[in-house]
Amino acid sequence: MVIGQKTMFVRTAGCDYRCSWCDSSFTWDGSGAGDISKMRAQEIWQELRRIGGDRFSHVTLSGGNPALLPQLSSLVSLLKESGIRMAVETQGSRWQDWLSDVEEVTISPKPPSSGMETNWVTLDSIIANLVNRPSGYTFSLKVVIFNEEDLAYAKRVHTRYPDAAMFLQVGNPDVERMDIQVHASDLLKQYEELIQRVVDSAELNNVRVLPQLHTLVWGNKRGV
Amino acid sequence: MVIGQKTMFVRTAGCDYRCSWCDSSFTWDGSGAGDISKMRAQEIWQELRRIGGDRFSHVTLSGGNPALLPQLSSLVSLLKESGIRMAVETQGSRWQDWLSDVEEVTISPKPPSSGMETNWVTLDSIIANLVNRPSGYTFSLKVVIFNEEDLAYAKRVHTRYPDAAMFLQVGNPDVERMDIQVHASDLLKQYEELIQRVVDSAELNNVRVLPQLHTLVWGNKRGV
Numbered sequence: 001m002v003i004g005q006k007t008m009f010v011r012t013a014g015c016d017y018r019c020s021w022c023d024s025s026f027t028w029d030g031s032g033a034g035d036i037s038k039m040r041a042q043e044i045w046q047e048l049r050r051i052g053g054d055r056f057s058h059v060t061l062s063g064g065n066p067a068l069l070p071q072l073s074s075l076v077s078l079l080k081e082s083g084i085r086m087a088v089e090t091q092g093s094r095w096q097d098w099l100s101d102v103e104e105v106t107i108s109p110k111p112p113s114s115g116m117e118t119n120w121v122t123l124d125s126i127i128a129n130l131v132n133r134p135s136g137y138t139f140s141l142k143v144v145i146f147n148e149e150d151l152a153y154a155k156r157v158h159t160r161y162p163d164a165a166m167f168l169q170v171g172n173p174d175v176e177r178m179d180i181q182v183h184a185s186d187l188l189k190q191y192e193e194l195i196q197r198v199v200d201s202a203e204l205n206n207v208r209v210l211p212q213l214h215t216l217v218w219g220n221k222r223g224v
Numbered sequence: 225m226v227i228g229q230k231t232m233f234v235r236t237a238g239c240d241y242r243c244s245w246c247d248s249s250f251t252w253d254g255s256g257a258g259d260i261s262k263m264r265a266q267e268i269w270q271e272l273r274r275i276g277g278d279r280f281s282h283v284t285l286s287g288g289n290p291a292l293l294p295q296l297s298s299l300v301s302l303l304k305e306s307g308i309r310m311a312v313e314t315q316g317s318r319w320q321d322w323l324s325d326v327e328e329v330t331i332s333p334k335p336p337s338s339g340m341e342t343n344w345v346t347l348d349s350i351i352a353n354l355v356n357r358p359s360g361y362t363f364s365l366k367v368v369i370f371n372e373e374d375l376a377y378a379k380r381v382h383t384r385y386p387d388a389a390m391f392l393q394v395g396n397p398d399v400e401r402m403d404i405q406v407h408a409s410d411l412l413k414q415y416e417e418l419i420q421r422v423v424d425s426a427e428l429n430n431v432r433v434l435p436q437l438h439t440l441v442w443g444n445k446r447g448v
Contacts, residue, residue, distance in 0.1 A: 004432035208228035
């Protein structure tokens with residue numbers, strides 16, 4: 001939903017999921033423990049300004065699962081007061097009231113290939129909280145697709161919430177590989193295959209199919 | 225603005241511009257004369273259904289410059305009655321009343337590298353017609369960037385219409401080349417350079433920077 005937007009990322013540590021193909025597992029598997037700092041909202045804001053100066057007006061909250069943290073409400077308030085527009089990405093397994101104040105909410109329920117189970121009742125209640133927000137506050141659904149079962153899952157999500165903007169994203173087949181050219185070419189091939197599947201399906205007329213643009217440009221490099 | 229959307233293209237012939245790098249010059253330079261047919265709205269709709277069956281619900285009007293044609297109002301009405309959502313792309317040199325009925329309007333004023341001159345008074349009046357449409361009707365500005373002068377032009381556009389959603393798109397450096405892998409790798413390199421310029425600019429915080437996704441996947445192939 002925010003593809004191409006210049007943004008600063010704030011990643012929270014910890015996740016209630018353990019997706020088999022997680023590309024940010026350093027946020028929850030202990031491997032990034034040395035990079036995790038406990039920070040207050042004001043400290044995060046200062047750090048963003050130190051790194052980005054006046055060259056940003058948009059911040060993305062991601063994780064891990066940022067929706068585990070009620071404490072983020074103070075950061076959301078501070079960023080809003082500071083004129084920053086926000087996006088958040090979360091799997092739709094937990095609700096926090098501060099999600100209502102984030103302009104662009106992406107809910108990304110995890111398909112079967114992740115190894116996770118969707119709690120549909122919880123997801124229903126989260127979607128219900130996000131519809132009918134004031135103009136300027138939007139949300140969308142995003143499902144990452146690795147295989148046919150994932151595509152069937154995406155159809156189920158789209159059928160359950162037909163009025164929600166829906167994005168399909170081709171999965172990153174190798175979160176370790178550092179050869180960017182090979183990686184990009186492989187991703188584009190899989191992207192084309194996913195496009196073809198969607199083109200062929202009358203159930204998926206009103207969806208958007210996208211690659212992870214950053215992996216096309218930077219591969220699996222972190223910090224970009 | 226509609227990146228990744230499954231859509232059917234309706235291209236109109238004829239353009240009031242002659243952009244030096246036009247990737248659809250067959251619509252106006254005579255080279256595609258044999259592919260151009262004069263069709264009524266009902267015939268276009270039948271042809272779309274013949275090709276796409278029930279596997280689409282979105283149509284993009286492009287050109288050439290579709291805004292040269294007041295006659296498109298009958299197609300726009302027919303598609304709307306048929307439950308089709310529409311997008312249009314036009315350079316903002318002409319207004320037609322049917323543009324008000326198109327859900328997603330992209331205005332793409334042409335930067336200096338095109339060799340064209342922007343009529344700012346006309347552009348002002350077109351943008352004025354597009355703001356404050358009902359919810360569900362959106363518009364955005366898109367500028368294709370080939371060089372520094374184009375980026376300066378994009379800043380001028382963004383400064384003139386600061387509240388409009390703004391997209392920068394990296395230019396297609398070679399509209400003839402058919403080696404898709406080389407083309408994709410070249411485009412991604414130039415995309416990364418454009419990202420870096422935008423990252424460095426405090427004037428371009430609230431813009432989105434995108435590649436032409438279809439050229440990454442299909443190169444310069446037509447009909448995809």
